[in-house]
Amino acid sequence: MADPIERPDHAFPEAQREGLYRAIFERRDVRAQFRSDPIPPEVLARLLEAAHHAPSVGFMQPWDFLLIDDRAVRSRVHAIFERENAKAAEAHSGERGVLYRRLKLEGILESPLNLCITCDRSRGGEHVLGRQSIVEMDLFSTCLAVQNLWLAARAEGIGVGWVSILDQDELAEVLGLPESVYPLAYLCLGYVDEFLDRPELARAGWRQRLPLAERVHGNGWGQAADAPALFEALSARESER
Ligand SMILES: Cc1cc2c(cc1C)N(C[C@H](O)[C@H](O)[C@H](O)COP(=O)(O)O)c1[nH]c(=O)[nH]c(=O)c1N2
Numbered sequence: 001m002a003d004p005i006e007r008p009d010h011a012f013p014e015a016q017r018e019g020l021y022r023a024i025f026e027r028r029d030v031r032a033q034f035r036s037d038p039i040p041p042e043v044l045a046r047l048l049e050a051a052h053h054a055p056s057v058g059f060m061q062p063w064d065f066l067l068i069d070d071r072a073v074r075s076r077v078h079a080i081f082e083r084e085n086a087k088a089a090e091a092h093s094g095e096r097g098v099l100y101r102r103l104k105l106e107g108i109l110e111s112p113l114n115l116c117i118t119c120d121r122s123r124g125g126e127h128v129l130g131r132q133s134i135v136e137m138d139l140f141s142t143c144l145a146v147q148n149l150w151l152a153a154r155a156e157g158i159g160v161g162w163v164s165i166l167d168q169d170e171l172a173e174v175l176g177l178p179e180s181v182y183p184l185a186y187l188c189l190g191y192v193d194e195f196l197d198r199p200e201l202a203r204a205g206w207r208q209r210l211p212l213a214e215r216v217h218g219n220g221w222g223q224a225a226d227a228p229a230l231f232e233a234l235s236a237r238e239s240e241r
Pocket residue numbers: 027028029030031104105106162163164165198199200201202
């Protein structure tokens with residue numbers, strides 16, 4: 001095997017790399033502590049542009065961005081959340097049920113802006129390059145747009161919360177979506193008082209981050225990977241966090 005490259009030609013300078021990883025590790029799902037300050041148009045433009053530069057199957061770019069600041073529309077979406085969340089809560093009994101009901105799982109009315117990122121399943125026609133065998137590739141592409149926006153927002157000091165406790169048909173109706181358009185991500189955006197150092201669900205004792213080394217396999221599911229140096233590096237990184 002060739003020696004590892006010390007400084008790859010096209011790597012970003014260290015400070016820029018650090019910035020990117022910082023956005024990745026310090027991004028949080030935000031549901032509370034939104035400030036009411038509006039997001040300036042030029043900042044929102046940067047976030048949308050970041051989303052629009054996501055990779056997409058066959059360069060399909062199946063997304064659209066619905067900016068929802070109208071109180072009446074948001075109240076209707078919030079009512080959908082309340083109904084769906086009451087149903088979801090019933091799935092958990094005992095202590096788990098008590099904990100579930102304590103969790104804050106949306107910021108629809110408190111955040112200054114709601115944004116629905118949709119996926120037009122018909123964009124690009126019937127034969128989108130790379131989507132012939134796996135038709136869900138348009139949905140996966142749109143998720144990448146969401147993640148781009150989420151990371152860019154963190155770098156801008158803007159919190160984003162994804163609300164999925166919603167009936168998608170009712171949501172599509174409230175937003176007047178055409179038949180082929182799927183409401184993929186309903187997001188709450190705004191400046192925040194703080195970004196938590198750990199996921200809210202971890203802090204609340206709902207679920208913890210899984211040890212990464214246990215999730216790395218060899219040449220087949222459940223097979224040990226013959227990569228001692230990788231595992232050493234993983235455990236060194238894990239103990240740093
Ligand atoms: C597709 C999808 C859907 C949802 C979420 C995320 C994603 C990716 N998350 C946020 C989720 O709970 C959170 O990402 C994890 O708990 C990890 O926390 P951080 O995002 O690292 O803060 C989320 N959170 C919430 O409070 N209500 C929700 O309905 C949802 N729905």
